[in-house]
Amino acid sequence: MTKAIPRIGSRRNGRIGSRKTGRRIPKGIIHVQASFNNTIVTVSDVRGRVVSWASAGTSGFKGTRRGTPYAAQAAALDAIRTVVGQGMQRAEVMIKGPGLGRDAALRAIRRSGILLSFVRDVTPMPHNGCRPPKKRRV
Protein backbone atom coordinates (compact mmCIF):
# COMPACT_ATOMS: atom_id res chain seq x y z
CA MET A 1 0.00 0.00 0.00
CA THR A 2 1.72 3.15 -1.14
CA LYS A 3 0.65 6.58 -0.23
CA ALA A 4 1.09 7.91 -3.76
CA ILE A 5 -2.01 8.80 -5.73
CA PRO A 6 -1.84 6.88 -9.01
CA ARG A 7 -2.23 8.88 -12.15
CA ILE A 8 -5.07 7.72 -14.33
CA GLY A 9 -3.22 7.32 -17.58
CA SER A 10 -0.20 5.63 -16.11
CA ARG A 11 -1.32 2.02 -16.49
CA ARG A 12 -0.60 2.07 -20.20
CA ASN A 13 3.03 2.86 -19.64
CA GLY A 14 3.85 -0.40 -17.95
CA ARG A 15 5.10 -0.56 -14.39
CA ILE A 16 4.12 2.10 -11.94
CA GLY A 17 7.11 2.66 -9.81
CA SER A 18 9.22 5.42 -8.48
CA ARG A 19 12.44 6.09 -10.24
CA LYS A 20 15.36 4.33 -8.66
CA THR A 21 17.73 7.28 -8.62
CA GLY A 22 17.19 10.98 -8.37
CA ARG A 23 15.43 11.31 -5.02
CA ARG A 24 17.49 13.47 -2.74
CA ILE A 25 16.40 13.03 0.83
CA PRO A 26 18.28 15.15 3.32
CA LYS A 27 16.20 14.00 6.26
CA GLY A 28 14.64 10.63 6.77
CA ILE A 29 13.31 8.17 9.29
CA ILE A 30 15.03 4.92 10.21
CA HIS A 31 12.75 2.27 11.60
CA VAL A 32 14.35 -0.47 13.66
CA GLN A 33 12.19 -3.45 14.49
CA ALA A 34 14.10 -5.53 17.01
CA SER A 35 12.62 -8.84 17.97
CA PHE A 36 14.39 -11.52 19.93
CA ASN A 37 15.31 -13.52 16.86
CA ASN A 38 15.92 -10.90 14.21
CA THR A 39 16.34 -7.21 13.53
CA ILE A 40 14.88 -5.37 10.54
CA VAL A 41 16.10 -1.89 9.66
CA THR A 42 14.04 0.16 7.21
CA VAL A 43 14.93 3.57 5.89
CA SER A 44 12.14 5.81 4.69
CA ASP A 45 11.52 9.47 4.05
CA VAL A 46 9.61 11.70 6.38
CA ARG A 47 6.24 10.75 4.96
CA GLY A 48 6.93 7.05 5.36
CA ARG A 49 7.74 5.93 1.82
CA VAL A 50 10.37 3.25 2.10
CA VAL A 51 13.69 3.84 0.45
CA SER A 52 15.62 0.76 1.44
CA TRP A 53 15.65 -1.94 4.05
CA ALA A 54 17.93 -4.60 5.39
CA SER A 55 17.61 -7.25 8.03
CA ALA A 56 20.01 -9.45 9.92
CA GLY A 57 18.90 -12.36 7.75
CA THR A 58 19.67 -10.54 4.52
CA SER A 59 23.04 -9.46 5.86
CA GLY A 60 24.33 -12.98 5.77
CA PHE A 61 23.37 -14.35 9.15
CA LYS A 62 21.21 -17.39 9.61
CA GLY A 63 19.47 -19.05 12.49
CA THR A 64 20.26 -18.02 16.03
CA ARG A 65 22.97 -15.61 14.97
CA ARG A 66 20.39 -13.24 13.53
CA GLY A 67 19.36 -12.24 17.01
CA THR A 68 22.79 -11.09 18.12
CA PRO A 69 23.72 -7.42 18.43
CA TYR A 70 26.52 -7.78 15.88
CA ALA A 71 24.03 -8.92 13.27
CA ALA A 72 21.78 -5.98 14.09
CA GLN A 73 24.62 -3.62 13.53
CA ALA A 74 25.53 -5.22 10.23
CA ALA A 75 21.92 -4.85 9.13
CA ALA A 76 21.90 -1.17 10.11
CA LEU A 77 25.06 -0.51 8.13
CA ASP A 78 23.63 -2.31 5.12
CA ALA A 79 20.46 -0.29 5.19
CA ILE A 80 22.25 3.02 5.57
CA ARG A 81 24.80 2.38 2.87
CA THR A 82 22.28 3.01 0.11
CA VAL A 83 21.06 6.23 1.61
CA VAL A 84 24.30 7.83 2.63
CA GLY A 85 25.19 7.93 -1.01
CA GLN A 86 21.96 9.80 -1.67
CA GLY A 87 22.94 12.42 0.83
CA MET A 88 20.95 11.83 3.97
CA GLN A 89 22.37 13.84 6.81
CA ARG A 90 19.81 13.75 9.57
CA ALA A 91 17.54 10.97 10.62
CA GLU A 92 14.96 10.21 13.22
CA VAL A 93 15.03 6.72 14.63
CA MET A 94 11.92 4.79 15.58
CA ILE A 95 12.50 1.68 17.61
CA LYS A 96 10.00 -1.11 17.95
CA GLY A 97 10.14 -4.18 20.07
CA PRO A 98 12.39 -5.70 22.72
CA GLY A 99 15.57 -7.35 21.62
CA LEU A 100 19.26 -6.72 21.43
CA GLY A 101 19.02 -4.98 18.09
CA ARG A 102 17.75 -1.79 19.69
CA ASP A 103 21.02 -0.79 21.24
CA ALA A 104 23.37 -2.19 18.63
CA ALA A 105 21.59 -0.68 15.64
CA LEU A 106 21.46 2.72 17.32
CA ARG A 107 25.17 2.64 17.98
CA ALA A 108 25.88 1.62 14.40
CA ILE A 109 23.76 4.48 13.07
CA ARG A 110 25.49 6.98 15.27
CA ARG A 111 28.87 5.66 14.22
CA SER A 112 28.12 5.94 10.54
CA GLY A 113 28.02 9.72 10.60
CA ILE A 114 24.31 10.34 10.23
CA LEU A 115 23.03 12.90 12.68
CA LEU A 116 20.41 11.47 14.99
CA SER A 117 17.76 14.07 15.61
CA PHE A 118 15.31 12.07 17.70
CA VAL A 119 15.04 8.59 19.11
CA ARG A 120 11.50 7.40 19.62
CA ASP A 121 10.08 4.17 20.90
CA VAL A 122 7.03 3.10 18.95
CA THR A 123 6.42 -0.37 20.35
CA PRO A 124 2.73 -1.10 19.76
CA MET A 125 0.91 -0.92 23.05
CA PRO A 126 -2.68 -2.12 23.15
CA HIS A 127 -5.11 -0.30 25.39
CA ASN A 128 -6.04 -3.86 26.50
CA GLY A 129 -7.19 -5.17 23.14
CA CYS A 130 -6.40 -8.60 21.75
CA ARG A 131 -5.65 -11.52 24.00
CA PRO A 132 -1.91 -12.19 24.06
CA PRO A 133 -0.56 -15.71 23.42
CA LYS A 134 -0.43 -18.08 26.34
CA LYS A 135 2.40 -18.05 28.85
CA ARG A 136 5.42 -20.15 28.06
CA ARG A 137 6.10 -22.75 30.70
CA VAL A 138 9.68 -23.34 31.72
Next chain:
Amino acid sequence: MSLSRSPPSPLTLVAPFATTAGGNGRRHQLLLPNRSWTNPNLAASTRVGGGASVRCMANQRRVKMVAKQIQRELSDMLLTDKVLQYAVLPEASLGADRYLSSLTTISGVEVSGDLQVVKVYVSVFGDERGREVAIAGLKSKAKYVRSELGRRMKLRLTPEVRFIEDESLERGSRVLAILDRLKEEKLSSEGKDVKQLEPLNSSEQDGDGDMDDEDEGIIYIK
Protein backbone atom coordinates in the same frame (compact mmCIF):
# COMPACT_ATOMS: atom_id res chain seq x y z
CA MET B 1 25.21 -37.26 56.24
CA SER B 2 24.94 -36.70 52.54
CA LEU B 3 23.10 -38.62 49.89
CA SER B 4 25.73 -40.49 47.97
CA ARG B 5 25.29 -42.47 44.81
CA SER B 6 24.07 -45.65 46.31
CA PRO B 7 20.63 -47.16 46.59
CA PRO B 8 18.81 -45.91 49.63
CA SER B 9 18.94 -47.79 52.81
CA PRO B 10 16.12 -47.32 55.32
CA LEU B 11 18.29 -45.04 57.40
CA THR B 12 18.99 -42.61 54.60
CA LEU B 13 15.36 -42.49 53.64
CA VAL B 14 14.16 -41.71 57.12
CA ALA B 15 16.58 -38.88 57.82
CA PRO B 16 15.12 -36.25 55.43
CA PHE B 17 11.68 -36.80 56.81
CA ALA B 18 12.98 -36.69 60.35
CA THR B 19 14.21 -33.16 59.94
CA THR B 20 10.88 -31.91 58.71
CA ALA B 21 9.42 -32.71 62.07
CA GLY B 22 12.12 -31.06 64.10
CA GLY B 23 13.60 -28.17 62.17
CA ASN B 24 12.45 -24.66 61.44
CA GLY B 25 10.72 -25.84 58.30
CA ARG B 26 12.01 -23.09 56.07
CA ARG B 27 12.69 -25.13 52.99
CA HIS B 28 11.83 -28.59 54.03
CA GLN B 29 9.29 -29.12 51.35
CA LEU B 30 12.27 -29.41 49.06
CA LEU B 31 13.68 -32.37 50.94
CA LEU B 32 12.20 -34.96 48.66
CA PRO B 33 14.03 -38.22 48.32
CA ASN B 34 15.42 -37.10 44.99
CA ARG B 35 17.02 -39.83 43.11
CA SER B 36 20.51 -38.59 42.83
CA TRP B 37 21.80 -42.12 42.66
CA THR B 38 19.93 -42.77 39.43
CA ASN B 39 20.12 -39.42 37.68
CA PRO B 40 23.68 -38.18 37.31
CA ASN B 41 22.54 -34.72 36.19
CA LEU B 42 20.86 -33.90 39.40
CA ALA B 43 23.19 -33.52 42.31
CA ALA B 44 21.83 -32.76 45.71
CA SER B 45 23.30 -32.35 49.10
CA THR B 46 21.55 -32.05 52.41
CA ARG B 47 22.97 -30.97 55.65
CA VAL B 48 21.24 -32.03 58.79
CA GLY B 49 21.96 -29.60 61.51
CA GLY B 50 20.90 -26.26 62.96
CA GLY B 51 19.63 -24.51 59.81
CA ALA B 52 19.10 -27.39 57.41
CA SER B 53 19.63 -25.80 54.04
CA VAL B 54 19.10 -27.51 50.74
CA ARG B 55 21.03 -26.91 47.59
CA CYS B 56 19.59 -28.45 44.49
CA MET B 57 21.30 -27.94 41.19
CA ALA B 58 19.00 -27.90 38.21
CA ASN B 59 20.34 -29.32 35.01
CA GLN B 60 22.06 -27.04 32.56
CA ARG B 61 19.39 -27.03 29.93
CA ARG B 62 16.76 -25.88 32.34
CA VAL B 63 19.02 -23.13 33.64
CA LYS B 64 19.41 -21.83 30.07
CA MET B 65 15.70 -21.94 29.45
CA VAL B 66 14.95 -20.07 32.64
CA ALA B 67 17.56 -17.45 31.78
CA LYS B 68 16.03 -16.89 28.37
CA GLN B 69 12.55 -16.65 29.81
CA ILE B 70 13.69 -14.17 32.44
CA GLN B 71 15.26 -12.06 29.72
CA ARG B 72 12.00 -12.02 27.79
CA GLU B 73 9.97 -11.12 30.84
CA LEU B 74 12.31 -8.34 31.93
CA SER B 75 12.45 -6.82 28.46
CA ASP B 76 8.71 -6.90 28.30
CA MET B 77 8.53 -5.28 31.72
CA LEU B 78 10.83 -2.49 30.59
CA LEU B 79 8.54 -1.82 27.66
CA THR B 80 5.16 -2.03 29.30
CA ASP B 81 5.50 -1.47 33.02
CA LYS B 82 4.98 2.13 34.00
CA VAL B 83 6.82 1.96 37.31
CA LEU B 84 9.99 0.63 35.74
CA GLN B 85 9.85 3.12 32.92
CA TYR B 86 9.60 6.04 35.30
CA ALA B 87 12.51 4.64 37.29
CA VAL B 88 14.71 4.38 34.24
CA LEU B 89 13.63 7.53 32.47
CA PRO B 90 12.20 10.06 34.91
CA GLU B 91 11.01 12.48 32.26
CA ALA B 92 8.55 9.94 30.93
CA SER B 93 6.34 10.73 33.88
CA LEU B 94 6.07 14.30 32.65
CA GLY B 95 4.63 13.07 29.41
CA ALA B 96 7.67 13.15 27.17
CA ASP B 97 5.64 11.29 24.56
CA ARG B 98 8.29 8.74 23.81
CA TYR B 99 11.03 11.11 22.73
CA LEU B 100 13.80 9.39 24.57
CA SER B 101 17.01 10.73 25.92
CA SER B 102 18.35 7.30 26.78
CA LEU B 103 17.50 3.78 25.78
CA THR B 104 17.83 0.86 28.16
CA THR B 105 18.23 -2.68 26.93
CA ILE B 106 18.67 -5.96 28.73
CA SER B 107 21.68 -7.40 27.00
CA GLY B 108 22.08 -10.59 28.96
CA VAL B 109 20.92 -12.64 31.88
CA GLU B 110 22.96 -15.11 33.88
CA VAL B 111 21.32 -17.46 36.29
CA SER B 112 23.18 -19.35 38.99
CA GLY B 113 23.10 -23.10 38.99
CA ASP B 114 20.51 -23.39 41.72
CA LEU B 115 18.25 -20.74 40.18
CA GLN B 116 18.55 -18.48 43.18
CA VAL B 117 20.56 -15.53 41.90
CA VAL B 118 20.06 -13.76 38.62
CA LYS B 119 22.55 -11.29 37.24
CA VAL B 120 20.97 -8.98 34.69
CA TYR B 121 23.32 -7.14 32.36
CA VAL B 122 21.87 -3.82 31.30
CA SER B 123 23.18 -1.65 28.51
CA VAL B 124 22.18 1.99 28.30
CA PHE B 125 22.49 4.15 25.23
CA GLY B 126 22.82 7.82 25.97
CA ASP B 127 25.02 10.31 27.67
CA GLU B 128 26.76 9.86 30.98
CA ARG B 129 24.04 11.37 33.12
CA GLY B 130 21.32 9.36 31.44
CA ARG B 131 23.27 6.20 32.04
CA GLU B 132 23.74 6.93 35.74
CA VAL B 133 20.10 7.80 36.19
CA ALA B 134 18.98 4.63 34.44
CA ILE B 135 21.23 2.28 36.39
CA ALA B 136 20.45 3.93 39.71
CA GLY B 137 16.74 3.76 38.97
CA LEU B 138 16.91 0.08 38.12
CA LYS B 139 18.92 -0.79 41.21
CA SER B 140 16.43 1.00 43.40
CA LYS B 141 13.60 -1.06 41.92
CA ALA B 142 15.27 -4.44 42.35
CA LYS B 143 12.77 -5.69 44.91
CA TYR B 144 9.84 -4.52 42.86
CA VAL B 145 11.27 -6.31 39.84
CA ARG B 146 11.68 -9.46 41.88
CA SER B 147 8.07 -9.45 42.99
CA GLU B 148 6.83 -8.75 39.46
CA LEU B 149 8.94 -11.58 38.10
CA GLY B 150 7.48 -13.92 40.69
CA ARG B 151 4.01 -12.91 39.63
CA ARG B 152 4.69 -13.49 35.96
CA MET B 153 6.75 -16.64 36.04
CA LYS B 154 5.93 -19.87 37.72
CA LEU B 155 9.07 -20.69 39.66
CA ARG B 156 9.34 -22.43 42.96
CA LEU B 157 11.55 -19.75 44.44
CA THR B 158 11.85 -16.38 42.80
CA PRO B 159 15.51 -15.57 42.38
CA GLU B 160 17.23 -12.50 43.70
CA VAL B 161 17.76 -9.96 40.94
CA ARG B 162 20.95 -7.99 40.58
CA PHE B 163 21.48 -5.36 37.91
CA ILE B 164 24.93 -4.92 36.44
CA GLU B 165 25.91 -2.37 33.86
CA ASP B 166 27.12 -3.93 30.65
CA GLU B 167 29.74 -1.98 28.76
CA SER B 168 30.61 -4.57 26.16
CA LEU B 169 28.39 -3.09 23.46
CA GLU B 170 29.87 0.34 24.02
CA ARG B 171 33.38 -1.04 23.91
CA GLY B 172 32.69 -3.00 20.75
CA SER B 173 31.26 0.08 19.12
CA ARG B 174 34.34 2.11 20.04
CA VAL B 175 36.66 -0.54 18.63
CA LEU B 176 34.71 -0.68 15.38
CA ALA B 177 34.81 3.11 15.11
CA ILE B 178 38.59 3.03 15.51
CA LEU B 179 38.84 0.33 12.88
CA ASP B 180 36.72 2.36 10.48
CA ARG B 181 38.88 5.39 11.01
CA LEU B 182 42.04 3.41 10.45
CA LYS B 183 40.65 1.98 7.27
CA GLU B 184 39.75 5.42 5.98
CA GLU B 185 43.16 6.79 6.84
CA LYS B 186 44.79 3.90 5.09
CA LEU B 187 42.66 4.43 2.03
CA SER B 188 43.32 8.13 1.87
CA SER B 189 47.05 7.68 2.37
CA GLU B 190 47.20 5.03 -0.30
CA GLY B 191 45.17 7.24 -2.58
CA LYS B 192 47.75 9.96 -2.22
CA ASP B 193 50.71 7.66 -2.84
CA VAL B 194 49.47 5.73 -5.81
CA LYS B 195 47.69 7.70 -8.47
CA GLN B 196 46.36 4.85 -10.62
CA LEU B 197 43.04 3.07 -10.38
CA GLU B 198 43.92 -0.64 -10.28
CA PRO B 199 46.27 -0.55 -7.28
CA LEU B 200 43.63 1.43 -5.40
CA ASN B 201 41.02 -1.25 -5.98
CA SER B 202 43.30 -4.00 -4.78
CA SER B 203 44.25 -2.10 -1.64
CA GLU B 204 40.57 -1.55 -0.87
CA GLN B 205 39.96 -5.25 -1.08
CA ASP B 206 42.88 -5.98 1.20
CA GLY B 207 41.57 -3.48 3.69
CA ASP B 208 38.14 -5.09 3.62
CA GLY B 209 39.64 -8.49 4.28
CA ASP B 210 41.47 -7.23 7.32
CA MET B 211 38.41 -5.44 8.58
CA ASP B 212 36.27 -8.55 8.39
CA ASP B 213 38.77 -10.66 10.28
CA GLU B 214 39.06 -8.16 13.06
CA ASP B 215 35.30 -7.73 13.23
CA GLU B 216 34.76 -11.43 13.69
CA GLY B 217 37.13 -11.43 16.61
CA ILE B 218 34.80 -9.26 18.61
CA ILE B 219 32.41 -11.22 20.75
CA TYR B 220 29.30 -9.56 22.00
CA ILE B 221 27.72 -10.82 25.14
CA LYS B 222 24.30 -11.97 24.12
